[in-house]
Amino acid sequence: PWLNNAPSSLQQGPKEFTDCVGHMRLLAWLLMGSLTHTALVGRRGGHIGQHGAAVHYHQHPSVSQPVPQESSCHIADHIQVIFAGFAEQSKTSVLHMSSLFHAFTLCQLWTVYLEQIACSSTPSSEAYNITMGILFEFWSKVTPCILQLVSHSKLSESVNLHFLSLLEALKETRSTILAKLLPLWTPVLSSNTQLSGTLHVRLQNCRDAVPSEASEALLKWLQHLQFKMGQIELQSSTATQFYSL
Numbered sequence: 001p002w003l004n005n006a007p008s009s010l011q012q013g014p015k016e017f018t019d020c021v022g023h024m025r026l027l028a029w030l031l032m033g034s035l036t037h038t039a040l041v042g043r044r045g046g047h048i049g050q051h052g053a054a055v056h057y058h059q060h061p062s063v064s065q066p067v068p069q070e071s072s073c074h075i076a077d078h079i080q081v082i083f084a085g086f087a088e089q090s091k092t093s094v095l096h097m098s099s100l101f102h103a104f105t106l107c108q109l110w111t112v113y114l115e116q117i118a119c120s121s122t123p124s125s126e127a128y129n130i131t132m133g134i135l136f137e138f139w140s141k142v143t144p145c146i147l148q149l150v151s152h153s154k155l156s157e158s159v160n161l162h163f164l165s166l167l168e169a170l171k172e173t174r175s176t177i178l179a180k181l182l183p184l185w186t187p188v189l190s191s192n193t194q195l196s197g198t199l200h201v202r203l204q205n206c207r208d209a210v211p212s213e214a215s216e217a218l219l220k221w222l223q224h225l226q227f228k229m230g231q232i233e234l235q236s237s238t239a240t241q242f243y244s245l
Contacts, residue, residue: 006077012085020081024102031109032226034064039219063120072134075110076141079103083145087152098232104162108169115177139184147187167206172221
């Protein structure tokens with residue numbers, strides 16, 4: 001029931017913020033398990049589509065969907081709670097400090113998850129177009145919140161690094177949606193005028209990325225992200241005042 005009932009702007013206190021972080025962590029691990037299962041099944045079967053998903057066009061795809069794609073707007077609502085409250089809540093606890101990591105991680109996983117679902121259908125089919133439409137709607141809700149965070153001078157560097165990591169994740173998984181989302185993300189990208197030379201190179205590499213067929217790309221990315229998520233969980237549980245991007 002909590003998935004369909006994100007707290008409103010009037011209800012967003014410390015408890016609601018903490019609850020949202022917990023919900024995002026749970027969703028992220030569910031999506032991690034689903035995508036890992038799909039990648040492993042695809043590798044064993046030898047049927048690899050975009051993101052390494054097990055794809056059999058015109059057949060029943062081996063796609064694990066523990067979270068219905070119709071929940072996308074509610075997931076966006078939870079992420080918006082974190083982005084809206086991060087500036088005020090981020091210093092109150094270690095969990096709040098890591099909330100930005102959890103929010104961007106969920107954005108990464110949900111994007112890959114929806115694209116994997118879309119690619120289990122024939123391109124340009126109704127099912128494919130519906131899923132891609134849901135994905136674009138998700139980012140149309142989340143992007144303004146990221147832009148608002150970037151406008152905070154004290155937070156811009158951290159937000160930029162997280163956003164750049166998201167772009168690199170989509171590039172690493174050979175995402176075809178990356179190029180399609182870049183126009184939507186133009187306001188965020190154009191606000192990154194204070195990035196260092198190294199970060200500008202990383203950003204340009206993402207912009208220049210050419211989609212290609214994925215094989216082991218999804219599984220390698222998932223293993224890397226799973227390690228990072230595990231680190232954050234461990235650090236949060238031991239109240240370590242440190243977390244990595």
